[in-house]
Amino acid sequence: MKFVLFDLMSNHPNGVTGENLTTQERIQQVIDQAVLAESLGFDGYGVGERHGAPFLSSSPAVMLTAIAAKTTKIRLLPTVSVLSVLDPVRVAEDYATLDHLSGGRLEMMIGKGNDPRHYPLFGITEEEQWASLAERYDLLKRLWTEENVSWEGNYRSPIYNVTTEPRPYQNQIPIWHGSASSPLSTELAAKNGEPIFSSNAFHPMAKYKELIDHYRERLEYYGFDPKKAVVGAGAGSLYLADTNEEAINRFRPYYDIQMNTEAAIHNQSPFKDLEDHIENGSALIGSAEFVIEKILKYHQAFGHQVQSISVGGLSKEEQYEQLERFATDVIPVLRREVPSTVWETEPAAVES
Numbered sequence: 120m121k122f123v124l125f126d127l128m129s130n131h132p133n134g135v136t137g138e139n140l141t142t143q144e145r146i147q148q149v150i151d152q153a154v155l156a157e158s159l160g161f162d163g164y165g166v167g168e169r170h171g172a173p174f175l176s177s178s179p180a181v182m183l184t185a186i187a188a189k190t191t192k193i194r195l196l197p198t199v200s201v202l203s204v205l206d207p208v209r210v211a212e213d214y215a216t217l218d219h220l221s222g223g224r225l226e227m228m229i230g231k232g233n234d235p236r237h238y239p240l241f242g243i244t245e246e247e248q249w250a251s252l253a254e255r256y257d258l259l260k261r262l263w264t265e266e267n268v269s270w271e272g273n274y275r276s277p278i279y280n281v282t283t284e285p286r287p288y289q290n291q292i293p294i295w296h297g298s299a300s301s302p303l304s305t306e307l308a309a310k311n312g313e314p315i316f317s318s319n320a321f322h323p324m325a326k327y328k329e330l331i332d333h334y335r336e337r338l339e340y341y342g343f344d345p346k347k348a349v350v351g352a353g354a355g356s357l358y359l360a361d362t363n364e365e366a367i368n369r370f371r372p373y374y375d376i377q378m379n380t381e382a383a384i385h386n387q388s389p390f391k392d393l394e395d396h397i398e399n400g401s402a403l404i405g406s407a408e409f410v411i412e413k414i415l416k417y418h419q420a421f422g423h424q425v426q427s428i429s430v431g432g433l434s435k436e437e438q439y440e441q442l443e444r445f446a447t448d449v450i451p452v453l454r455r456e457v458p459s460t461v462w463e464t465e466p467a468a469v470e471s
Contacts, residue, residue: 120418120457122450123351123427124156124442125165125198128176133434134372145175146182148435153186155439157193159446162462163226164190165198165427170237180213187221194462195221198316198427199230199297202259203252204241206275210255211262211283218288223466225289228316229256230297230304243274249303256307260294263287289466295351302333309337314349317421319401321388327352328420349461351425352417355402356432359444363405367393370404373432403428407448414453424459 130145132138140148153164164186166179176182179197187195195217202210218225231248238245254272261268266282296308299318308315315334319327335345356377360366374393390396393404401417403410414426428445430438 120414120423120453121162121425121459121461122160122453123163123165123194123196123198123425124152124161125167125196125353125427125429126152126176126431127167127169127174127198127429128182129173129377129431130175131173131376131432134374134376134432136434138434142175148438149182150185150189151435152430152438152442153193154189155442157190159442160450161193161446163194163196163425163427165196165228167198168201168232169234170201170240171234180217183225184217184220187217187224191222192224194224194226196226196228196295199228199232201232201237202229202255203231203248204237204243205255207255207259207262208275208278208281208283211259212285214292215263215283215285215287218292219285221288223289223468226293226295228295228297229259230299233299233318247274249301252304253307256294260311263292288468290468298330298334302330305330305334306337309334309343310341312338312341312343314351316351316425316427317353317423319352319417319421320355321400323389323399324401324417324420331421331423348422349425350421350423351427352421352423353401353427353429354414354417355396355400355404357403357410357428357430357441357445358433359403359405359407359410359441359448361406363409366405367397377432407444410445410449411452414449415456418457424457424461426453 126149128149156164166182167176168179169176183195231252235245243251251274254274258270262283267280269279271277295314295316296304298304298315305315317327317331331350335348338345338348358366358370371393390400396402397404430441
């Protein structure tokens with residue numbers, strides 16, 4: 120199994136100390152966290168995209184570029200790039216530049232996002248989100264794989280004989296489809312034979328398993344081998360301690376803060392409290408043995424090769440404690456238990 124650490128860059132008071140970080144401090148914290156993740160052996164680092172408080176992650180391409188300058192091996196992912204509201208020409212240019220600056224470590228992840236505030240901000244309605252995503256995705260792929268592109272659509276002005284620069288560093292930038300709530304996202308991924316990444320954060324396992332099963336069924340429909348499907352999966356928050364009880368008690372103030380954010384309220388989580396979330400959802404709160412067992416349980420259902428985690432909202436000291444515990448006590452076991460073919464080769468550069 121491979122491991123990705125990600126941060127949505129939420130910036131709210133610490134649930135225990137009440138400490139408020141400045142914007143500058145929080146941004147630097149994310150960069151430092153990515154450097155630590157690489158040193159601990161994580162395979163990828165992701166920055167989410169949100170457009171409104173309490174999130175500072177409105178520009179993941181810029182954040183990942185700063186991280187690329189401080190790292191050498193770890194793969195870099197927008198988790199996700201909200202392509203449903205973005206200009207594909209600008210996205211193609213920005214992320215191809217990042218691909219070069221990172222030496223081909225970009226793993227693109229696209230989606231429609233789950234915060235309704237960005238639709239009016241960028242001039243589309245929520246009802247248009249899926250059609251907009253599919254159209255912009257098609258143009259982005261063409262801009263990265265073709266030259267002299269001519270195109271017309273509904274969500275930006277036509278282009279004629281356009282070749283975006285720079286061209287990508289990699290022969291083909293991998294594109295993952297972030298999937299949280301709808302078979303429309305898994306359909307788009309399956310149609311193009313591309314991997315999916317299930318958010319797996321706000322609801323019970325069955326909701327996400329249904330989408331992953333749909334993805335494999337549709338892969339076969341489109342002529343791809345479902346046995347070769349590449350799936351990543353997120354989880355609820357991570358908090359490790361010597362015992363489950365200690366982990367729950369230490370994490371509870373952070374959970375209460377998180378579940379009162381606008382984003383959490385919008386996702387309408389069915390869990391009534393932290394204990395319910397741990398028992399019936401994906402939250403990784405407990406001893407190392409408990410967390411390993413839980414990830415293996417989800418792997419049995421999802422068949423995923425990549426696991427993402429987050430320690431957002433914790434103090435810097437606790438973030439480091441959690442990441443070091445996870446890297447020492449959890450990652451080695453899961454690497455042995457779950458084979459993964461993802462990221463086994465170095466990125467291949469386009470011949471100039």
